[in-house]
Amino acid sequence: MPIPVEAFFIDRTSPVPLQVQLRRQIVEGVTEGRFRPGDRLPSSRRMALYLGVARVTVAQAYAELATTDYLTSLPRSGHRISDRIEGRITTPAPAPDTPRLDWQRHIDGRFARSARTDRVVDWRRFRFPFVYGQADPELVDHIAWRECAVRALGWREFIPLTADLYGEDDPELIDYIARHILPRRGIRARPEEILLTLGAQNGLWLAAEVLLGRGGRCAVEDPCYPGLREILAMTRAEVSALPVDTHGLPPETIPPGVTTVFTTASHQCPTNSTMPLDRRRALLDRASSQGFAVIEDDYEFEMSFAGAPSPALKAMDAAGTVIYVGSFSKSVFPGLRLGYLVADPTFVAEARALRGLVMRHPPGMLQRTLAHFLSLGHYDAQMNRMRRVYAERRIVMAEAIAENGLTPASGGLGGSSFWMALPPGLDSRALSRDLRGEGVLIEPGTPFFATAEDGAGFYRLAYSSIGAGLIPEGIARIRAALRRS
Structure with missing residues (x-):
């Protein structure tokens, strides 16, 4: 049975290469049972025309899958789903009234309760991520x-x-x-x-x-x-x-x-x-x-x-x-x-x-x-580059902090962050929530203390994941948020 070309699509907003996207869709079709042994794939010319990609992209995807036994190539017959793929195991659907195991009876939840909830997984979507512990990919060799x-x-x-x-x-x-x-x-x-x-x-x-x-x-x-x-x-x-x-x-x-x-x-x-x-x-x-x-x-x-x-x-x-x-x-x-x-x-x-x-x-x-x-010396070279860049960012951030009247809580000269203090009566958790609407990420001080309220007046600003050119505007937005508070 021929597989229709409409069964495939390309997401041009995805960072995944086009050839990899096509290969994944074919593999998923096989493992999910939608494509069966003997089914014929569209020709590379027709597939390329439909997806709007170069024909060589489709040809390379097909060739790669042929080497891993997902596809079989026959003279003048194009590519078919291989019969050497292990058969898919199918299981019957459970009856609607099948009782589910109550996992809450087996799990006390102590691990989930202790886990931090203040971290932002999608921090890269913020324009001013003063986030500690993340790397600037440009500095990695x-x-x-x-x-x-x-x-x-x-x-x-x-x-x-x-x-x-x-x-x-x-x-x-x-x-x-x-x-x-x-x-x-x-x-x-x-x-x-x-x-x-x-x-x-x-x-x-x-x-x-x-x-x-x-x-x-x-x-x-x-x-x-x-x-x-x-x-x-x-x-x-x-x-x-x-x-x-x-x-x-x-x-x-x-x-x-x-x-x-x-x-x-x-x-x-x-x-x-x-x-x-x-x-x-x-x-x-x-x-x-x-x-x-x-x-x-x-x-x-x-x-x-x-x-x-x-x-x-x-x-x-x-x-x-x-x-x-x-x-x-x-x-x-x-x-x-x-x-x-x-x-x-x-x-x-x-x-x-x-x-x-x-x-x-x-x-x-x-x-x-x-x-x-x-x-081979790559580590030392990368560390020298990081030190130079971080030293520059530290100077830029220190100047921006001083110009905007913000208050460092300590004067340490190491690491990749500043520990900051808020004016009396302000809460870094509220400030953090306010700043997210401005595209700014900071770390509230509360997770660092044994008693969370002791850290409400502190926050951390890191510069490992933000370029020097963005630091002054980000600090200015923090000052503006403090004035609104």
Whole structure:
């Protein structure tokens, strides 16, 4: 039976290439049972004329599907649906009175309740997205990443990548992290002290589960990274939220009896303050004397605009109390979702076993591609480019903030954002809702605090995902919204 040409269409507003759209429609027709073995497709000439595309586009789509056994090509007979496709399994429709399982009886909803609801998934549709943690695609070396992926897919490397590594990690990536990435933070580590993770969030979860999964007491900064609070809500731990000052977490406020302390010493999240060296020593001395572990989330250590960054806590850790959490999400791109833990081998072995229960290991293909990206110098080149661009954007944003009379809440000189304060009586949640109508996205301060109302007077402005040319107008719109308030 011939398949009518009207069964196909092209969406020219879609970012998906035309050839890919056509191939997907043919595959979907086969898998859904609408196109059956032996059905004849329109000729490439007729299909191209109907869809308004080049004939070569249709011919390439047909040829690709023929190589994967979806189509069969016969001389002077065009293309037909192949009879080598596995038969589609059909199931009878359930009776109308079939009872449905009541999932609410099986699910208590604790995970959904703890998830953040303030994030905007379609942030790209806003003209002024002062959104933290998203990347500017123009700063990512797409060509270099693609070349590294192709290299990893070469036959000699592809064979070992097809294997299950069980609980192990790519030795080339581990070696580069140990010899090149960690020394930049003053850290020396052996391979058995390093564990790859699916980003910093996964690293924090592993640490929390290993140390607090059976309960205990821990301390966190207030305000702090909201994702950490979500993680800790799933443990049975008692959480003490310790207010930070202009120098980060005051060690003397850590209560007795805690087993774990979480800190962002280099760039406090979200205030961007940096913990000075004397306070870092005091924190480590307290950890050694009281016997608690320190989880150091060293996010955005690459983004420092005030000279050389201070050494990581882990670099100063003689007693082995620090678990270091690093990530490539901000320096390569967020969608990569690869990071690492550095800790005592005893902890790493336990965390590796837990990781193995959940996911074995991060995808080997991604690990090897990143290893090439690092070792061939693309990472350093991209970081230099990002630092230059972010430094420019930071200057532009600082000037716009000053010119519009907005108030920074802290003076940190690192990271890719500003922590801002509102005039008394205003609520950043209401301001955020008002600004969305103006095409402006900001982050309200409430998710960062243990008590949401404590953050109502704060908000965060990030510049990683907005060009320098748009920053002044975006800041001016914030000022206008504040005046309306």
